[in-house]
Each structure stands twice: as structure tokens, then as C-alpha cells.
Amino acid sequence: MKKLLVLILLIAFVSPLFAFDFFATLDDEEGQVGTEPAKPKELTSLFVEGFGTYYPLDEDEPFDYGISLGVTFEENRDKIRTEVDFSFSPILRDPLDVRTLAVTFFFGPTNLKVGMFTHPWGTSTTLHAVDILNSQNLTHGILDNPEAMKKSEFMIVYNAYFKRSSLDLIIKPFYRPIDMEASDRYAPMDTDNLMGTSFSYGGMEIPIDSDNIRVGIYQHPTFWKALGGGGRYRFGIGDLDLGFMYFSSFYPQMGFDIGAKLKMKPHPLDPNPQNPTQYIPDKVEVTSIDFDFTRYHLAGTEGSLLVGPVTIAWEGGLFLSEDVKGEKPEKYNTKIAAVVELSYTEPKTSFFASAAYQGQYLFGDVTPTVNQTLDVIIPVDYIASFLSDKPYSSSVAVAFEMPFMRERLKVRMAATYGIENQGLVALGSLSYEINDSFSVYARGAYYNGFGDKKSLFKNWENNSSVTIGMNAWF
């Protein structure tokens, strides 16, 4: 902690607040008028955020609070850029969150970036199908900026730019699975939800009992075995931008290998209830859950087309899984996924609005079954499709952002609805800039839905919240 503080102080006071400067790159010829001296090429910001949240439907833990200290540092030299961006939140389980720790080497129209960072793929804004290079962090719930839900990962990215096209090649030596709480508010769905509430078997609905579950974890894919890599080529023709990509890696979501027993009970029509001889299924008792990680190969495309004032963006791809036939319950099945988004950006007012549809179709059998040997088989893609008993899942999302009061006040709204699982999340925020380095905000998150409301988080509705907070920059 002391070292961190010293580092922050050093960065804060050694480097003045300035950004990359056009003027440093121009020939120093006559014709310049300046009221300020030439600038250094470092940029440092200190950032403090504090917030308090009220969960009106959560009787156990209705209040939460947090504070974090962030630092961004960027140094631009002739051929090298160094970037550091991290935050420290003392009350979090993982207090240090490194968002960027990277060095970029520039060679003419190409560059090589090495370190921890996020590298986006895809052309849409709210929902994605091929933005798979960084796994997600779901420990803070669902946020209105998909980029803020990403985890940085160690990558080596080579970018090459041509006249109207570009190529990026990526190597990911390590593997970071999706980040989810083991318990607490934003833990994954509890085992009742995980398994569904009942199975249809032999004409009966068999409830699931999930007491005394052994939860194990498989070893993450280790170095070299975890090696992922691929590339993307993008080009533009008029108002059409198109890209194609290939990537091989592991699904960031873990698969579940579920062990279970089918418990029997005496048949109600047994003539001798004191000493029964006839039994019927009573409940499924889940005994263990183990995790596994599945390699896949993505062949995908992304594109956007400007039609008048509207941008049509699309992403789609085939995720060819190790378990091509969907025979192994703990493995992800092969699937196709796609997103279509319509968006509008008004440069005069910075108004932005979008509407998107996302869908995925899973190949192979995804229906939960209880087989003859009384094993429960629940393919993980069944869970991934949010427990709908269909081989597909889809969702829609809408979002808009609008500044008011000469950009002092910003209003953002976003909502997403799972068509099959009928889960709804609506997010809204107001932020008000008191001055250039201090702003306050109010955020609301509304988790609801229809039907069974089976969802990603075990406390779905209870996560509805109201947050007030402040941001300060130094």
C-alpha cells in the first residue's frame, strides 16, 4: 500500500497534466504564435470515485458503498507509447484493478502493443457477438458501457494500416476466465436457478434439491495449452466497412460438469406403504459441480454501413467448439451468434441512440435429461442460453445518451431484455459536471422481467438499486 501511494505521488508530481501534442510533431518553422511553452509528452490523471448504493428490495444488505483511487499515465516518445491505467479500491475483494499496463512500439504505419489491456473487436455499441478478446467482469453487475465490463488481459497485438484497410494480429499466451463472485450480490445464479427448478421425467415434474453440493474446479488451461491467437482484416468501400476475423481460444465462461442422484420415493398407490416395493422418482439431488474450459475456433465477420444519418452495424460468427457434436455435458457446444444494431450519432449535439438485436443458436442437443443410469445431463449451453428450454437465445437492447446544459448534464439510458428468459435490465444515469474536475452522478438499475425470471445472477430483482456518487480528477 505504501509503495502504491509513493508511486501515485511520484507520477502525480513529476509529470504535468498534458496530452499528446500535434505541435511537437510539426516542423519548427516560422509562423508560430504561442502563449504557452512547448509541452512535455506525458499525461497523468488522478481520479477518485466515491459512491453509495441503496438496494430497496434487498432486506439483508440494503446498503453498499465504495471508494476507488485511479491513476492514468501516458507517455509518448518518438517510437514508443507507455500507458498505465489502474484503480485501487480498498474495500473490494480484488482491490487493485489494472485496466492498462502496456507499451506500444510504432514502426511507420504499423505498431506492436504488448501488455495488459483490452482490444475491442466488433462494430456495434451495445451488444456484441465477436468482441471476444477480453473476458467479462460481472462482479459489479450489468453496466451501461460494455467496455467497462471487460477485464484486461495480457496480449501481443500487431496492427498494420494500409490505405483503406487494416490488419490486426493477436497472441494471447494466458487464459483469464470470466470474473464472477462466488457468493454475494452478483454471484452467479444459485444452484436452484443453475439447475432449473424441475425436470420433466416420466410424465412427472421432478424438483431439484441442491443441498450439500460439492463444488470443485478444474485446473485452468496452463501456459501454451492456453495459447490463443488470431487476426482480423478490415477494409472500407465507400460508406461500407467490413471485417473478417479468426480466433482460437477458450470460452471465458466455464462449463459445468454436474453430478447428481435421482432420489426415489414410495409410489402413493403402493399397497404396502409401511414396506414399499414400488417407487417413483422424487427429486434430483445435485451432488457436485465441477468447472471445465472449452476451446473454440471463431470464424466471424463485422461490418457497418452508413445509410443517411443511420449506421447499420452487424457482427456474426461460428464458434466451432471442441465438443462439436454436443455430447459432453461439461463442454460448450458449437454455436452461431449474431448482432444487428441501428445507431444514430448527432455530431452537433453529441446525441447518440441505438437499438440492437442479438441472437445465438446452439448446435447439438441442449435439452436436460435424466438418463437410464440416473445421471442428470445438463449441457452447459442450456445454462448459457439462460435456462430456456430452446436451442437458441436472443435479446434486444436500446440505449441513448444526450448532453444538456452545455454538456454539464448528461443523461444516459439503456435497457436489455432477454426474449427467451424474459429477464429485463434497465439502467439510467444522470451526471452533472460541477466544474472541470468534479462531477456528481445518480444511477439507477432496475432488474425485473416476466415468467420465471431465471437469470444470470442469483438475486435478480434484489439487485435493483439507486446509486449516488462523485468523481474527481486531479
Added chain:
Amino acid sequence: MKRVFIMLLLILIPALIIAAPSAALIMDKVIETQKADTAAMDLKLTLIEANGTERERRIQTLSQTVDDKTSIITVFLSPESVKNTRFLSVEGNDATEQWIYLPALKRVRKISATEEGGSFMGSDFSYSDMASTTYDADEATHRLIEETATTYVVESIPKTVKSYGKNIATVDKETFLPLKVEFYAPDEKTLLKTLTTLETGTVGTRPITKMVEMKTIVTGHATRLEMVQVRYDVPIPAAYFTVRFLETGRL
């Protein structure tokens, strides 16, 4: 009476014929004075509330005109909420293409081009004001309405009315810099904004306005625009006006 009227016409008509091209010439000269093949500007915008509260925005912009087609790249340096946002506009033969890089999304997005209206970064300048605050001879009908020892006062009525119905510019006779511009609503009577030059200077032999203030009459809100650094007609690498620069922020 009739003879007097004819005589007045004979006197006035040549005067009007002479005055009209003169006013157009003045405004052409104003545009010409500010014209450059390339320009690099480091600008500070100070947003001033009616109660005197100030907020600052800092941008750098490069522009390049080749064959009458202008490309502009703008980088937003501050405040934090817009820092590192980059905006590229490339004028083509048929239309202008525009892209924006949003650091929060880490993506470049192509957007529809816009020409007029809209507040630039919450300031009192519209996007069209940032391009030019006066009209050239082709864009408007100009009339010299006053001449003093040091200034011309020219009224300009745009041929196509968009944001403004009329401008009245006070132009320095020596430098042809606009010292004051009044912007009127399309009804040509309601004064919307006033632009006042606070400081002038030179870059080489070129006269420039170093600091101006635009005030919105109804709200009392004002924006002071200061040229922190400026260079004209310096070589600017074409690589600045590319999507590569938008994405990487580097040449």
C-alpha cells in the same frame, strides 16, 4: 420633383453599384486573410456562465486544403470527460466523410456529416462558427453600411438562410480582421450572438485574431476562444487525416 428623383437615382445607382462590389470585396478579403493551405491550431475555449463561472475546454486541430478540398482532424484534450476524443472530417468530390473515435468505446465510428448549427463542445460557437464567422462573396449579399477612419461595417445576408438571417461585421481597414460580428436570427431583426475580438497579433506577416469572445444575447452565456498556438502553411503529414491516426493517435 420628378427631375430631382431622377437625379437622385442617377447619383445613387452608380454609388450602389460601386458599394456592392466593394462590400463583397471586403468580405472576400476577410476570408482571404484567414485562408491557408494548412493550419495547426491549439485552442482554449473558456465557457463563461452569466454569473461568471468559468469552465475550460482544450482542443488541437489540424487542417489541410488540397484542390479546394479540406480535411480537418480535431483532438479533444480536456476536460477528462472528452479527453482523447478524435474527430476527422474529409471533404470529397461528392460529400464530406466524418469519423469519430470515442475513447470510452475504443472504436472509430463513421458518422453522418453535419454542416450547420449545434453547439461546439457546449460553447457559444456552433460548428459552422468554428469554420468561419463571415461569408464570402458567393455565399451572401453584402452591403457596406458604414465606414469610419479605421473600419468598414458590412451587412451580409446569406443566400441560403440556415442558422442566421443576417450578419453585421465590423472589419479593420488595415488588417481586414473582423473586430466584431453580430449574428441575427432568420427574421434579420433579433440579435442572437455577438463576436468580439479581444486580441490580435501576427504570425509572420499574417494578421490573426488571437482571442475572441462569442456571447449569446438571450442567456448571457459567453465563450472566450484563445489561440494558444497557431501555425499556418507548415507541412502537415497527410497521415494525420487518416482513420489510422484516429485509432492510434499516432502517425
